[in-house]
Amino acid sequence: MQVSIFSIRLNSTFLEHDQHQLNTFLNSVSFKKSSTQFVDGEEAYWSVIVHYESEEQEKPKRLERKSYDDLNSKDKQVYGYLNQWRNEKSEALKLKKYLICHNSELIDLAMYKPSSLEELQQIKGFGKQKVEKFGEDILAILNAV
Structure with missing residues (x-):
């Protein structure tokens, strides 16, 4: 302050x-x-x-939004892992999938592959609360691939 x-x-x-x-x-x-x-x-x-x-x-700088067609084959594989994680998280929390992450957010994650919580906040749709709630899970997936 x-x-x-x-x-x-x-x-x-x-x-x-x-x-x-x-x-x-x-x-x-x-x-x-x-x-x-x-x-x-x-x-x-x-x-x-x-x-x-x-x-x-x-307000961290936001990255440019991409589409599924912009992903290469490796990025599409990462998108698949993130999508599977979202489906499991959605069932566990009894929430709609889009309340966890939108498809466009998963696409951006697969393309930009943030490596820290600060970088994750640069992805459109990832504010402080979403990063606190799901950030560690997402970074673990991105670091594993």
């Missing part, structure tokens, strides 16, 4: 400008929390401390 400090001066000459700067900043980050303190002095102002995370850190 990162921190930035802003001063919102009460003088009408600066008030709108300072508020605009704060609002622009807040629109560019993932806001977590803030605290304020009124500073009374020669020039009174509000001190605003903003705790945030930058958007770039939260």
Whole structure:
């Protein structure tokens, strides 16, 4: 988590400008929390401390989506193993197959073969929760082939 400090001066000459700067900043980050303190002095102002995370850190770059026709014979074999895993996981959890992974996600996994949980998050459809839930299983399959 990162921190930035802003001063919102009460003088009408600066008030709108300072508020605009704060609002622009807040629109560019993932806001977590803030605290304020009124500073009374020669020039009174509000001190605003903003705790945030930058958007770039939260959203890993996504890889381009591919189709089954883009897979070579080895990738199609990997797709088959992933599809079998999904079918077994679906039965074990009593969920529809598409709730585990979509076909397009299996295709992307077979083609890109991520080797870490971070790389797995680059596959479209794999956010933090899905990676936590199924990531180790998927990486084990990909590392075995």
